[in-house]
Amino acid sequence: MEREIVIHVEELTKQFGNFTAVDHISFDVVKGEVFGFLGANGAGKTTAMRMLCGLSRPTSGTGTVAGYDITRQYEAIKKNIGYMSQKFSLYEDLKVWENIRLYAGIYGMKDTEIARKTDELLERLNFARERNTMVKSLPLGWKQKLAFSVSIFHDPAIVFLDEPTGGVDPYTRRQFWEMIYEAADRGITVFVTTHYMDEAEYCDRVSIMVDGRIDALGTPRELKERFCARSMEEVFQGLARKASRAD
Amino acid sequence: MPAVKVENISKSYGKTVALDGVSFEVEQGELFGIIGPDGAGKTSLFRILATLILADEGTVTVEGFDVVKDYKELRKRIGYMPGRFSLYQDLSVEENLQFFAAVFGTTIRENYHLVGDIYKFLVPFRKRKAGKLSGGMKQKLALCCALIHKPDILYLDEPTTGVDPVSRKEFWEMLKKLQRDGITIIVSTPYMDEANMCDRIALIKGGRFIGIETPENIRRSFSVPLWAVRSGQMHRLLNDVRAFSGVKNCYAFGETHHFTTGEGFDRDKLWSYLEGLGHTSLWLEPAEATIEDCYMQLAKM
Structure with missing residues (x-):
């Protein structure tokens, strides 16, 4: 059975003045896939991701995200995706339930549905007694888990995760990845960037950006075979060292 | 000083x-x-x-x-x-x-x-x-x-x-x-x-x-038996291994999962149990502990 394509881009390009941040990239992501989007700092990942999320217009190229055109229907895209970044996701001086309420409201969910799903979520995370805790007093690992849960609270087709596990210890990172697996098993497509190469191994497919282009794309196993490498770390080191662009 | x-x-x-x-x-x-x-x-x-x-x-x-x-x-x-x-x-x-x-x-x-x-x-x-x-x-x-x-x-x-x-x-x-x-x-x-x-x-x-x-x-101080396992169904493998008797701690570890074992663990039984659950391309070997394994062990405590 052919799997449904939820992200499709062709020759996507973004220029800032005479600097080409993203240089004619093309790829597809299918429903329920965990797609790793790797690259060195400055390779163009964030710029590409902003275009996919409807936050920035491409200079040229075409694409669809969740069935909507990234050059025209960016408001529709925003409603149908989730986003979480390590740098910003939750409001520190709002309580746990207030953060959930705020984001769910922004995505246009009904009050009764929000109330029901909030209870469900806090129960599932074993987090019910933290309902009234200020987010700033939660440990980082808990914040990340909550931020991820909030980002998929409105059941988006795709969730974009920008370095979701940065600075997180090995134990907590693994708990986080088990949540990613669960979301993918429920049919949510996961588009994730990371600097941890063991996490690259957990992705169904991985792309590696170098100087604004996608230099490699495949399953971790295919990439290791193609580059005669023992690990994704070696694949990455081999490709990213060829970068000519200083960040 | x-x-x-x-x-x-x-x-x-x-x-x-x-x-x-x-x-x-x-x-x-x-x-x-x-x-x-x-x-x-x-x-x-x-x-x-x-x-x-x-x-x-x-x-x-x-x-x-x-x-x-x-x-x-x-x-x-x-x-x-x-x-x-x-x-x-x-x-x-x-x-x-x-x-x-x-x-x-x-x-x-x-x-x-x-x-x-x-x-x-x-x-x-x-x-x-x-x-x-x-x-x-x-x-x-x-x-x-x-x-x-x-x-x-x-x-x-x-x-x-x-x-x-x-x-x-x-x-x-x-x-x-x-x-x-x-x-x-x-x-x-x-x-x-x-x-x-x-x-x-x-x-x-x-x-x-x-x-x-x-x-x-x-x-060197890592004192429990450690194994590495892989199959064609990695997400499911994690929970399947965890449910097997004698397995203590199982976690993702790059392209494999690592797990520690205690009393009563039997490698061959695990193999046939996983095969029975439909896991394909199975691979199972003893593993050498890294610092990350030691960390995982301590974090559990």
Whole structure:
């Protein structure tokens, strides 16, 4: 059975003045896939991701995200995706339930549905007694888990995760990845960037950006075979060292 | 004289205990790593060592100076790179470095030999505002600013968070070089491959040090049987292995899952059990423990 394509881009390009941040990239992501989007700092990942999320217009190229055109229907895209970044996701001086309420409201969910799903979520995370805790007093690992849960609270087709596990210890990172697996098993497509190469191994497919282009794309196993490498770390080191662009 | 001597320090914020009776020594010229979960007390420890906050109890001397009585003298000898990027975002690269040099009564020229290897990457961007730099560049600039007054000892609080694997490797090559130049370094990191590159590692949890050892001794102290397993169905494999009798702790480990076993574990039975559950392309071998496995073991406790 052919799997449904939820992200499709062709020759996507973004220029800032005479600097080409993203240089004619093309790829597809299918429903329920965990797609790793790797690259060195400055390779163009964030710029590409902003275009996919409807936050920035491409200079040229075409694409669809969740069935909507990234050059025209960016408001529709925003409603149908989730986003979480390590740098910003939750409001520190709002309580746990207030953060959930705020984001769910922004995505246009009904009050009764929000109330029901909030209870469900806090129960599932074993987090019910933290309902009234200020987010700033939660440990980082808990914040990340909550931020991820909030980002998929409105059941988006795709969730974009920008370095979701940065600075997180090995134990907590693994708990986080088990949540990613669960979301993918429920049919949510996961588009994730990371600097941890063991996490690259957990992705169904991985792309590696170098100087604004996608230099490699495949399953971790295919990439290791193609580059005669023992690990994704070696694949990455081999490709990213060829970068000519200083960040 | 050890570079750092910490005796029985404690620190609480209200009811939250950040450090609970921590003692250790760091040798001159040592590269000393601190690893532990978020909230374990690492940043409080750095801030006490850097004379920025006071411990509730206990004493600390750095290079023979007391962190409380001799803080002024000590600050000249310490370089501190905090976990959060803390340079002036709206000063340029060059202005930030000049500022930190001036604060310590020196100039970039006088100590350029210390930072030159790192600063050379920044030279093309020296007029750029620090806030506009990418992660890898910010971190290089922060290191330059921490080094420009020629400190005897360097504190680095998670310096490579958000930094890509290539820049991380370069960063650690720089640290090794600084160590060869005689600088003592204390560094915290969530990356276990980096922990491996330290002379000794302290594991911190709940405000207590639960072990200080060389990476090799930590690996050797791993005392339970460890296995690596792989199949065509990795997500499901995790829970299937966990449900099998005699399996204690199972977690993802790159392209395989690792698990530890106890009484009553039978390899062949696990194999046929997994086959029975429809796992294809099965592979199952004993594994050698890494620092990351040791961490996972301790985190469970």
